[in-house]
Amino acid sequence: MQNETPIRDLAHIPARLRPIMAALCEVGAELSHTIQRGPLGGALGAEVGVNTDGDGQKALDVMADEAFGARLRSASVRWYASEEQEEVVELDPEGAFALAIDPLDGSSNIDVNVSIGTIFSIYEAKDEANASFLRPAQEQIGAGYIIYGPQTMLATTFGKGTQLYLMDPDSRQFVLVNPAVKVSQSSQEFAINASNYRHWSKPVRAYIDDCIAGEEGPRASNFNMRWVASLVAETHRILSRGGVFLYPADARKGYEHGRLRMVYECAPIAFVIEQAGGLATDAQDPILPQSARELHARTPFVFGSPDKVSRVAAYYDLPEQEVSALFGKRGLFRA
Protein backbone atom coordinates (compact mmCIF):
# COMPACT_ATOMS: atom_id res chain seq x y z
CA MET A 1 0.00 0.00 0.00
CA GLN A 2 1.40 3.42 -0.96
CA ASN A 3 2.01 5.58 2.12
CA GLU A 4 1.54 9.36 2.23
CA THR A 5 5.14 10.05 3.29
CA PRO A 6 7.68 8.33 1.06
CA ILE A 7 10.60 9.00 3.46
CA ARG A 8 10.19 8.26 7.16
CA ASP A 9 13.28 10.06 8.53
CA LEU A 10 13.71 13.57 7.15
CA ALA A 11 16.26 15.01 9.59
CA HIS A 12 19.23 14.71 7.20
CA ILE A 13 17.39 16.20 4.23
CA PRO A 14 17.43 20.03 3.94
CA ALA A 15 13.83 21.28 4.17
CA ARG A 16 13.83 22.95 0.75
CA LEU A 17 14.97 19.70 -0.93
CA ARG A 18 12.34 17.48 0.70
CA PRO A 19 9.81 17.86 -2.14
CA ILE A 20 12.43 16.70 -4.66
CA MET A 21 13.46 13.77 -2.47
CA ALA A 22 9.80 12.82 -1.93
CA ALA A 23 9.23 12.87 -5.70
CA LEU A 24 12.35 10.75 -6.38
CA CYS A 25 11.36 8.23 -3.70
CA GLU A 26 7.76 7.96 -4.90
CA VAL A 27 8.82 7.23 -8.46
CA GLY A 28 11.63 4.97 -7.16
CA ALA A 29 9.10 2.93 -5.17
CA GLU A 30 6.86 2.58 -8.25
CA LEU A 31 9.82 1.54 -10.40
CA SER A 32 10.92 -0.95 -7.77
CA HIS A 33 7.46 -2.53 -7.98
CA THR A 34 7.51 -2.57 -11.79
CA ILE A 35 11.00 -4.15 -11.78
CA GLN A 36 9.91 -6.83 -9.32
CA ARG A 37 6.98 -7.77 -11.56
CA GLY A 38 9.48 -8.12 -14.44
CA PRO A 39 7.95 -9.66 -17.57
CA LEU A 40 4.50 -9.79 -15.89
CA GLY A 41 4.35 -6.05 -16.57
CA GLY A 42 5.54 -6.26 -20.20
CA ALA A 43 8.90 -6.48 -21.96
CA LEU A 44 10.88 -4.04 -19.78
CA GLY A 45 14.18 -4.82 -21.53
CA ALA A 46 12.83 -4.50 -25.08
CA GLU A 47 14.89 -2.17 -27.28
CA VAL A 48 12.71 0.82 -28.20
CA GLY A 49 15.19 3.35 -29.62
CA VAL A 50 18.64 4.90 -29.38
CA ASN A 51 19.62 7.74 -27.03
CA THR A 52 21.83 10.73 -27.78
CA ASP A 53 24.97 8.79 -26.79
CA GLY A 54 24.20 6.04 -29.29
CA ASP A 55 23.18 3.57 -26.54
CA GLY A 56 20.14 1.39 -27.20
CA GLN A 57 17.14 2.61 -25.16
CA LYS A 58 15.17 -0.07 -23.34
CA ALA A 59 11.45 0.21 -22.56
CA LEU A 60 12.27 0.66 -18.85
CA ASP A 61 14.78 3.48 -19.62
CA VAL A 62 12.01 5.44 -21.32
CA MET A 63 9.36 4.54 -18.74
CA ALA A 64 11.65 5.68 -15.89
CA ASP A 65 12.57 8.94 -17.65
CA GLU A 66 8.91 9.79 -18.29
CA ALA A 67 7.90 8.97 -14.71
CA PHE A 68 10.65 11.08 -13.10
CA GLY A 69 10.12 13.99 -15.52
CA ALA A 70 6.36 14.04 -14.85
CA ARG A 71 6.59 13.78 -11.06
CA LEU A 72 9.46 16.30 -10.66
CA ARG A 73 7.37 18.98 -12.39
CA SER A 74 5.68 19.74 -9.05
CA ALA A 75 8.88 19.53 -6.95
CA SER A 76 10.43 22.95 -7.71
CA VAL A 77 12.67 21.55 -10.47
CA ARG A 78 13.24 24.13 -13.18
CA TRP A 79 15.80 22.30 -15.30
CA TYR A 80 15.70 18.53 -15.95
CA ALA A 81 18.74 16.95 -17.65
CA SER A 82 18.32 13.26 -18.41
CA GLU A 83 20.51 10.64 -20.06
CA GLU A 84 17.48 9.84 -22.18
CA GLN A 85 16.91 13.40 -23.50
CA GLU A 86 19.22 15.23 -25.86
CA GLU A 87 18.62 18.68 -24.36
CA VAL A 88 17.76 20.06 -20.93
CA VAL A 89 13.97 20.24 -20.40
CA GLU A 90 12.31 23.11 -18.51
CA LEU A 91 9.81 21.60 -16.05
CA ASP A 92 8.71 24.52 -13.84
CA PRO A 93 9.84 28.05 -14.83
CA GLU A 94 9.40 29.07 -11.18
CA GLY A 95 11.46 26.11 -9.89
CA ALA A 96 14.59 26.77 -7.83
CA PHE A 97 16.59 23.65 -8.75
CA ALA A 98 18.33 21.87 -11.61
CA LEU A 99 18.23 18.09 -11.52
CA ALA A 100 20.34 15.72 -13.63
CA ILE A 101 19.36 12.07 -13.79
CA ASP A 102 20.33 8.69 -15.13
CA PRO A 103 16.75 7.37 -14.80
CA LEU A 104 17.78 3.75 -15.24
CA ASP A 105 21.42 2.82 -14.77
CA GLY A 106 22.73 -0.59 -15.81
CA SER A 107 20.02 -1.22 -18.40
CA SER A 108 21.90 -4.22 -19.83
CA ASN A 109 20.92 -6.00 -16.59
CA ILE A 110 17.14 -5.44 -16.85
CA ASP A 111 16.39 -8.80 -18.44
CA VAL A 112 18.81 -10.83 -16.33
CA ASN A 113 17.38 -9.96 -12.90
CA VAL A 114 20.56 -8.21 -11.68
CA SER A 115 20.64 -4.95 -9.68
CA ILE A 116 19.95 -1.70 -11.54
CA GLY A 117 19.42 1.84 -10.29
CA THR A 118 18.65 5.54 -10.67
CA ILE A 119 21.35 8.23 -10.18
CA PHE A 120 20.54 11.90 -9.50
CA SER A 121 22.36 15.17 -8.97
CA ILE A 122 20.90 18.48 -7.73
CA TYR A 123 22.14 22.08 -8.22
CA GLU A 124 20.64 25.49 -7.63
CA ALA A 125 19.07 26.46 -10.97
CA LYS A 126 20.71 29.23 -12.99
CA ASP A 127 18.82 31.29 -15.58
CA GLU A 128 20.41 29.39 -18.41
CA ALA A 129 19.66 25.67 -18.83
CA ASN A 130 23.09 24.25 -19.76
CA ALA A 131 24.98 26.56 -17.39
CA SER A 132 22.98 24.97 -14.56
CA PHE A 133 24.83 21.68 -15.20
CA LEU A 134 28.15 22.60 -16.91
CA ARG A 135 29.74 23.83 -13.68
CA PRO A 136 32.11 22.37 -11.05
CA ALA A 137 30.64 19.16 -9.64
CA GLN A 138 31.44 20.45 -6.15
CA GLU A 139 28.57 22.95 -6.59
CA GLN A 140 26.08 20.08 -6.24
CA ILE A 141 23.77 20.63 -3.27
CA GLY A 142 22.52 17.05 -3.25
CA ALA A 143 23.15 13.75 -5.00
CA GLY A 144 22.48 10.09 -4.65
CA TYR A 145 21.17 6.88 -6.13
CA ILE A 146 18.36 4.41 -5.68
CA ILE A 147 19.37 0.77 -6.11
CA TYR A 148 16.76 -1.77 -7.22
CA GLY A 149 18.29 -5.00 -5.98
CA PRO A 150 17.19 -7.75 -3.61
CA GLN A 151 16.41 -4.69 -1.47
CA THR A 152 15.55 -1.24 -2.78
CA MET A 153 17.77 1.34 -1.09
CA LEU A 154 18.54 5.04 -1.35
CA ALA A 155 22.00 6.54 -0.72
CA THR A 156 22.13 10.33 -0.52
CA THR A 157 24.34 13.20 0.44
CA PHE A 158 23.61 16.88 0.97
CA GLY A 159 27.21 17.70 1.87
CA LYS A 160 27.07 16.46 5.47
CA GLY A 161 28.03 12.81 5.16
CA THR A 162 26.29 10.05 3.22
CA GLN A 163 23.05 8.48 4.45
CA LEU A 164 21.51 5.15 3.54
CA TYR A 165 17.77 4.37 3.53
CA LEU A 166 16.04 1.02 3.00
CA MET A 167 12.63 0.87 1.34
CA ASP A 168 10.22 -1.13 3.47
CA PRO A 169 8.39 -3.21 0.83
CA ASP A 170 5.21 -3.26 2.97
CA SER A 171 4.77 0.51 3.36
CA ARG A 172 7.01 1.57 0.42
CA GLN A 173 8.58 4.09 2.81
CA PHE A 174 12.32 4.75 2.77
CA VAL A 175 13.63 4.24 6.32
CA LEU A 176 17.02 5.53 7.49
CA VAL A 177 19.33 2.57 8.22
CA ASN A 178 22.75 4.27 8.30
CA PRO A 179 23.13 8.01 9.00
CA ALA A 180 26.89 8.11 8.31
CA VAL A 181 28.11 5.59 5.75
CA LYS A 182 31.91 5.13 5.71
CA VAL A 183 33.90 3.54 2.87
CA SER A 184 36.05 0.76 4.31
CA GLN A 185 39.81 1.03 3.80
CA SER A 186 40.52 -2.65 4.11
CA SER A 187 38.91 -4.31 1.07
CA GLN A 188 41.05 -6.13 -1.48
CA GLU A 189 38.55 -5.89 -4.35
CA PHE A 190 38.78 -4.13 -7.68
CA ALA A 191 36.11 -3.63 -10.35
CA ILE A 192 36.94 -3.09 -14.01
CA ASN A 193 35.71 -4.49 -17.31
CA ALA A 194 38.79 -6.65 -17.96
CA SER A 195 37.67 -7.51 -21.51
CA ASN A 196 39.05 -4.08 -22.47
CA TYR A 197 42.55 -4.95 -21.18
CA ARG A 198 44.19 -4.69 -24.60
CA HIS A 199 42.79 -1.17 -25.07
CA TRP A 200 43.98 0.26 -21.73
CA SER A 201 46.88 2.65 -21.19
CA LYS A 202 50.06 1.37 -19.58
CA PRO A 203 49.37 2.82 -16.11
CA VAL A 204 45.98 1.05 -15.95
CA ARG A 205 47.44 -2.23 -17.16
CA ALA A 206 50.30 -1.97 -14.67
CA TYR A 207 47.89 -1.26 -11.78
CA ILE A 208 45.65 -4.22 -12.62
CA ASP A 209 48.61 -6.52 -13.35
CA ASP A 210 49.96 -5.76 -9.88
CA CYS A 211 46.58 -6.61 -8.30
CA ILE A 212 46.34 -9.85 -10.26
CA ALA A 213 49.92 -10.84 -9.36
CA GLY A 214 48.58 -11.27 -5.80
CA GLU A 215 50.82 -12.49 -2.98
CA GLU A 216 53.70 -13.13 -5.38
CA GLY A 217 53.51 -9.63 -6.88
CA PRO A 218 54.59 -6.16 -5.69
CA ARG A 219 51.37 -5.71 -3.66
CA ALA A 220 52.14 -8.95 -1.73
CA SER A 221 48.41 -9.50 -1.31
CA ASN A 222 45.65 -11.39 -3.11
CA PHE A 223 42.85 -9.37 -4.75
CA ASN A 224 39.35 -10.32 -5.81
CA MET A 225 37.52 -8.91 -8.85
CA ARG A 226 33.86 -7.95 -9.45
CA TRP A 227 32.10 -6.46 -12.48
CA VAL A 228 28.31 -6.09 -12.41
CA ALA A 229 28.09 -3.58 -15.33
CA SER A 230 25.74 -1.45 -13.20
CA LEU A 231 27.51 1.63 -11.83
CA VAL A 232 24.93 1.85 -9.04
CA ALA A 233 25.56 -1.75 -7.96
CA GLU A 234 29.36 -1.29 -7.99
CA THR A 235 28.97 1.93 -5.97
CA HIS A 236 26.72 0.22 -3.46
CA ARG A 237 29.19 -2.64 -3.00
CA ILE A 238 32.06 -0.18 -2.49
CA LEU A 239 30.01 1.85 0.01
CA SER A 240 29.18 -1.40 1.81
CA ARG A 241 32.61 -3.05 1.93
CA GLY A 242 35.22 -0.88 0.16
CA GLY A 243 37.36 -1.54 -2.91
CA VAL A 244 38.08 0.40 -6.09
CA PHE A 245 36.17 0.92 -9.34
CA LEU A 246 37.82 1.88 -12.63
CA TYR A 247 36.29 2.85 -15.96
CA PRO A 248 39.35 4.42 -17.58
CA ALA A 249 39.79 6.03 -20.98
CA ASP A 250 40.91 3.45 -23.53
CA ALA A 251 42.02 3.16 -27.13
CA ARG A 252 38.63 2.19 -28.60
CA LYS A 253 37.01 4.74 -30.84
CA GLY A 254 34.65 6.86 -28.72
CA TYR A 255 36.29 5.79 -25.44
CA GLU A 256 38.93 8.56 -25.36
CA HIS A 257 37.19 9.76 -22.18
CA GLY A 258 35.98 6.38 -20.95
CA ARG A 259 32.30 5.47 -20.97
CA LEU A 260 30.61 7.09 -18.00
CA ARG A 261 28.90 10.46 -18.24
CA MET A 262 30.06 13.32 -16.02
CA VAL A 263 26.79 15.15 -15.33
CA TYR A 264 24.44 12.34 -14.27
CA GLU A 265 26.79 9.44 -13.45
CA CYS A 266 30.25 10.52 -12.24
CA ALA A 267 29.51 13.86 -10.52
CA PRO A 268 26.76 12.48 -8.23
CA ILE A 269 28.59 9.22 -7.46
CA ALA A 270 31.78 11.21 -6.69
CA PHE A 271 29.82 13.41 -4.24
CA VAL A 272 28.26 10.38 -2.47
CA ILE A 273 31.62 8.54 -2.27
CA GLU A 274 33.67 11.52 -1.03
CA GLN A 275 31.06 12.32 1.62
CA ALA A 276 31.51 8.73 2.81
CA GLY A 277 35.27 9.22 3.15
CA GLY A 278 36.26 7.76 -0.22
CA LEU A 279 37.96 9.40 -3.20
CA ALA A 280 36.78 9.91 -6.80
CA THR A 281 39.07 10.92 -9.68
CA ASP A 282 39.31 10.85 -13.46
CA ALA A 283 42.19 8.39 -12.78
CA GLN A 284 44.53 11.29 -11.99
CA ASP A 285 42.68 14.36 -10.68
CA PRO A 286 39.66 14.73 -8.38
CA ILE A 287 36.29 14.80 -10.17
CA LEU A 288 34.52 17.29 -7.89
CA PRO A 289 36.40 20.48 -8.97
CA GLN A 290 35.82 19.59 -12.66
CA SER A 291 33.02 20.75 -14.98
CA ALA A 292 31.49 18.78 -17.85
CA ARG A 293 32.34 20.13 -21.33
CA GLU A 294 28.83 19.34 -22.56
CA LEU A 295 25.67 17.75 -21.21
CA HIS A 296 26.44 14.16 -22.22
CA ALA A 297 30.26 14.41 -21.96
CA ARG A 298 32.12 11.36 -20.70
CA THR A 299 34.99 11.21 -18.24
CA PRO A 300 37.34 8.47 -17.09
CA PHE A 301 36.26 7.48 -13.58
CA VAL A 302 38.06 5.86 -10.64
CA PHE A 303 36.59 5.81 -7.14
CA GLY A 304 36.54 3.94 -3.86
CA SER A 305 38.83 3.48 -0.88
CA PRO A 306 41.23 6.47 -0.79
CA ASP A 307 44.49 4.50 -0.64
CA LYS A 308 43.54 2.51 -3.74
CA VAL A 309 42.33 5.51 -5.76
CA SER A 310 45.53 7.40 -4.88
CA ARG A 311 47.60 4.42 -5.92
CA VAL A 312 45.98 4.39 -9.38
CA ALA A 313 46.93 8.08 -9.80
CA ALA A 314 50.49 7.28 -8.69
CA TYR A 315 50.90 4.87 -11.63
CA TYR A 316 50.18 7.79 -13.98
CA ASP A 317 52.89 9.83 -12.26
CA LEU A 318 55.60 7.24 -12.94
CA PRO A 319 57.97 8.26 -15.75
CA GLU A 320 57.06 6.62 -19.08
CA GLN A 321 60.10 4.25 -19.08
CA GLU A 322 59.35 3.12 -15.59
CA VAL A 323 55.75 2.19 -16.36
CA SER A 324 56.96 0.45 -19.50
CA ALA A 325 59.52 -1.47 -17.47
CA LEU A 326 56.90 -2.47 -14.90
CA PHE A 327 54.47 -3.32 -17.64
CA GLY A 328 57.06 -5.40 -19.55
CA LYS A 329 57.90 -7.37 -16.44
CA ARG A 330 54.43 -7.76 -15.01
CA GLY A 331 52.13 -7.95 -18.07
CA LEU A 332 50.27 -11.11 -17.16
CA PHE A 333 47.71 -10.75 -19.88
CA ARG A 334 50.13 -10.17 -22.73
CA ALA A 335 48.86 -11.88 -25.87
Ligand SMILES: O=P(O)(O)OC[C@H]1O[C@](O)(COP(=O)(O)O)[C@@H](O)[C@@H]1O
Ligand atom coordinates in the same frame (compact mmCIF):
# COMPACT_ATOMS: atom_id res chain seq x y z
O1 LIG B 1 29.26 -2.59 -20.68
P1 LIG B 1 30.44 -1.89 -20.06
O2 LIG B 1 31.36 -1.25 -21.07
O3 LIG B 1 31.17 -2.79 -19.08
O4 LIG B 1 29.84 -0.64 -19.24
C1 LIG B 1 29.19 -0.79 -18.03
C2 LIG B 1 28.84 0.57 -17.53
O5 LIG B 1 27.85 1.13 -18.37
C3 LIG B 1 26.73 1.54 -17.61
O6 LIG B 1 25.78 0.51 -17.69
C4 LIG B 1 26.13 2.77 -18.21
O7 LIG B 1 24.84 3.05 -17.69
P2 LIG B 1 23.44 3.03 -18.53
O8 LIG B 1 22.81 1.68 -18.40
O9 LIG B 1 22.70 4.10 -17.77
O10 LIG B 1 23.76 3.42 -19.95
C5 LIG B 1 27.24 1.65 -16.17
O11 LIG B 1 26.24 1.44 -15.24
C6 LIG B 1 28.29 0.56 -16.13
O12 LIG B 1 29.31 0.86 -15.20
Ligand SMILES: [Mg+2]
Ligand atom coordinates in the same frame (compact mmCIF):
# COMPACT_ATOMS: atom_id res chain seq x y z
MG1 LIG C 1 24.21 4.74 -16.36
Ligand SMILES: [Mg+2]
Ligand atom coordinates in the same frame (compact mmCIF):
# COMPACT_ATOMS: atom_id res chain seq x y z
MG1 LIG D 1 20.81 4.86 -17.93
